[in-house]
Each structure stands twice: as structure tokens, then as C-alpha cells.
Amino acid sequence: xxxxxxxxxxxxxxxxxxxxxxxxxxxxxxxxxxxxxxxxxxxxxxxxxxxxxxxxxxxxxxxxxxxxxxxxxxxxxxxxxxxxxxxxxxxxxxxxxxxxxxxxxxxxxxxx
Amino acid sequence: xxxxxxxxxxxxxxxxxxxxxxxxxxxxxxxxxxxxxxxxxxxxxxxxxxxxxxxxxxxxxxxxxxxxxxxxxxxxxxxxxxxxxxxxxxxxxxxxxxxxxxxxxxxxxxxx
DNA sequence: TTGACATACCTAGCAACCCGAGGTATCATC
DNA sequence: GATGATACCTCGGGTTGCTAGGTATGTCAA
Numbered sequence: 001x002x003x004x005x006x007x008x009x010x011x012x013x014x015x016x017x018x019x020x021x022x023x024x025x026x027x028x029x030x031x032x033x034x035x036x037x038x039x040x041x042x043x044x045x046x047x048x049x050x051x052x053x054x055x056x057x058x059x060x061x062x063x064x065x066x067x068x069x070x071x072x073x074x075x076x077x078x079x080x081x082x083x084x085x086x087x088x089x090x091x092x093x094x095x096x097x098x099x100x101x102x103x104x105x106x107x108x109x110x111x112x
Numbered sequence: 113x114x115x116x117x118x119x120x121x122x123x124x125x126x127x128x129x130x131x132x133x134x135x136x137x138x139x140x141x142x143x144x145x146x147x148x149x150x151x152x153x154x155x156x157x158x159x160x161x162x163x164x165x166x167x168x169x170x171x172x173x174x175x176x177x178x179x180x181x182x183x184x185x186x187x188x189x190x191x192x193x194x195x196x197x198x199x200x201x202x203x204x205x206x207x208x209x210x211x212x213x214x215x216x217x218x219x220x221x222x223x224x
Numbered sequence: 225t226t227g228a229c230a231t232a233c234c235t236a237g238c239a240a241c242c243c244g245a246g247g248t249a250t251c252a253t254c
Numbered sequence: 255g256a257t258g259a260t261a262c263c264t265c266g267g268g269t270t271g272c273t274a275g276g277t278a279t280g281t282c283a284a
Contacts, residue, residue, distance in 0.1 A: 004120025004241075005208045007270060012117070012216075019220045026232050032215065039211040045272055048234060053270095071232065071279055093216055096117045097209055099151040103144065104124075104205055108131045116270075119242060138261050157243050160263060183250055183261065231280075238273085244266095251260075 001039050010050050012093055013040075015078070015086035018060060024073040025051055051076060059085055113151050122162050124205055125152075127190070127198035130172060136185040137163055163188060171197055 017028055029042045054060045059082040064072045078086060129140055141154045166172045171194040176184045190198060 001204065001207060001211070003204050003208055004271095005117075005124070005204065007120045007241080008116025008118070009212060010271080013212075016216055016218075016220075020218060021221055024232080025234095035214055035218075036211040039207060043272070044232085044234080045274080046270095049271085052234090073232070090216060092113065092115050092117065093212065095113060095151060096115055097212070099113070099148040100121060100125075100205065100209070102147055104128055104202060106128075106132060106147075108128075109133055116242090119240095119270080122242075136261080137263095155243065156261085156263080157245080157265095158241095161242085164263090182252095185261070225284100227282100227284085229281085231278100233278085234276075236273105236275085239271090241268105241270085243268090246265085247263075249260100249262080252258090254255100254257085 001041075006040060009093075010046060011054070012089040014047075014050060014054065015059070015082060015089050018076055018078050019083065019086040022075045022077045024075050026073075028076075054082070058082075113153075118152060121205075122158060123166070124201040126159075126162060126166065127171070127194060127201050130188055130190050131195065131198040134187045134189045136187050138185075140188075166194070170194075 013032060014028060017023055017031060023031065025044075025047055029044065029047055032040050032042050051060065051062070055062055055076070058079055060076045061079050062074045062076050065075050066072050125144060126140060129135060129143060135143065137156075137159055141156065141159055144152050144154050163172065163174070167174055167188070170191055172188045173191050174186045174188050177187050178184050
């Protein structure tokens with residue numbers, strides 16, 4: 001998808017995924033792309049700066065965990081603040097989506 | 113609503129409204145705010161620059177019309193290009209909304 | 225052991241976009 | 255003649271995502 005709509009959805013999605021369980025950055029990217037069948041095609045440049053913003057704001061917390069094999073990964077968890085915000089962002093999506101549909105589902109001018 | 117989600121929706125909404133009928137700028141603002149019960153609270157600074165961008169790109173065309181009483185208003189109409197784009201943007205919203213819901217409607221981690 | 229590829233992290237700079245704040249002018253109402 | 259609504263416009267700042275790069279490790283095959 002090539003759309004400005006995705007702008008602003010990034011944070012909402014990250015909080016939603018981390019509300020399911022702790023994930024590391026690269027995993028978040030793959031999850032988003034897989035679940036949306038690449039309708040959202042996230043790149044590192046989209047995710048990492050956003051994760052760092054959220055961490056700096058005390059919304060998520062990163063912790064390095066040794067993997068079974070290979071390099072350690074940086075897992076992110078929601079803080080208490082982040083859990084609250086995740087709920088708010090989810091509600092915001094519902095409200096936004098509803099308002100958009102109110103506008104978009106009106107009949108167009110007759111074309112016949 | 114105080115959300116970055118609205119960023120990028122502006123163009124989609126404008127094209128949708130103008131696909132219903134020609135409107136002037138101030139009218140678009142009032143329509144959006146009324147229909148969404150002020151969930152979207154558009155200001156002039158949001159709309160006019162976007163209208164000018166769209167006009168410059170040949171997507172909409174403005175024409176001054178004398179009103180019954182008072183100052184002339186600048187009505188905007190979709191060009192052929194704009195009509196096509198309006199359909200694409202509407203489809204984009206459907207796809208985006210669907211992908212977002214796929215992500216957002218997953219069950220969260222058990223909290224009980 | 226060399227090369228290619230996936231994994232996994234990161235950053236800098238650019239471009240796009242919305243919004244707040246301000247400006248101008250007309251018209252109706254009081 | 256003052257106020258408020260209508261109706262147009264612009265500028266600058268802040269936020270955000272993307273492109274394009276960089277580093278390093280692990281795996282697999284030639």
C-alpha cells in the first residue's frame with residue numbers, strides 16, 4: 001500500500017502487538033508484514049526510530065535477552081504507562097475508523 | 113480527536129465529498145465537522161493548502177461563483193483525473209482499514 | 225574458506241503533511 | 255459602528271515516515 005494513511009498508525013500498531021506479548025524489533029516488522037499480507041510493508045527505518053521514541057517516553061522498555069542460538073535480541077515490553085496508552089490508542093482507532101466510515105460510506109453523486 | 117491518524121486522510125475525504133457534489137472550501141470544513149460530530153475538527157489551515165495542492169496537480173478545479181447574497185465563493189469540482197483518484201483513494205481506505213482491523217482485532221494477552 | 229543471504233540492530237537526512245496563528249474582506253445584526 | 259459569522263488566504267514549526275546507508279553474526283552451499 002502506498003498511502004499517507006499509514007502515517008500515525010505505526011505507534012498504534014506497535015502498542016497493540018506489544019500488548020499481546022513482548023517482541024523484538026525485527027519480529028514486529030515481520031509480524032506486521034505477514035499479518036497484513038504485505039499490505040503494510042514496514043522497513044527498519046519505520047520501526048526503530050519509533051521504538052526509540054516510545055522507549056524515551058517511558059511507554060515501552062527494552063531488555064536484551066540471549067537467544068538459544070546467536071546474537072541477543074532486544075525485547076520490548078509495555079510499561080504501565082504503555083498499557084494504558086495501548087488502550088487509548090485502540091479506542092482512538094475505533095473512533096477514527098468510525099468517523100471515516102461515516103464520511104466514506106455516503107452515496108456519491110448519481111453517475112447514471 | 114487528537115490523533116496522527118487523521119494525517120493522510122485529508123485528501124481522501126476531500127475527494128470523497130467533491131465526488132458527491134461541488135463544494136466551496138468553507139463548506140467542506142463545516143460538512144466534515146458536522147458529519148463526524150466534531151470528531152474531526154478541521155481548521156482552515158488544514159484544508160486550504162490541501163485544496164491548492166490538489167488544484168495545482170489537476171485533480172480538482174476551482175471556479176468562482178456569485179452567491180445569491182454576498183461575496184463570491186470558490187467552488188471546487190473533480191476533474192476527470194480527480195474522479196479516478198477519488199475511486200482509488202476510497203479503495204485505499206477500504207484496504208487500509210481492513211489491514212488495520214486484522215491487526216487490531218487480535219486478542220490481547222490474557223490479563224486475568 | 226569464501227561468498228551469499230537472512231537475521232538483527234542502528235542512524236542521518238530529506239520530504240511530506242497538519243496545525244496554530246495570523247491576516248484580509250464582506251455581510252448581517254444590534 | 256461594533257461584533258460576530260462567513261470566506262478566503264499564508265507562513266512557520268513540529269511530527270513523522272522513508273530512503274539509503276552502516277555494522278555484525280549465523281547458516282548454508284560451492
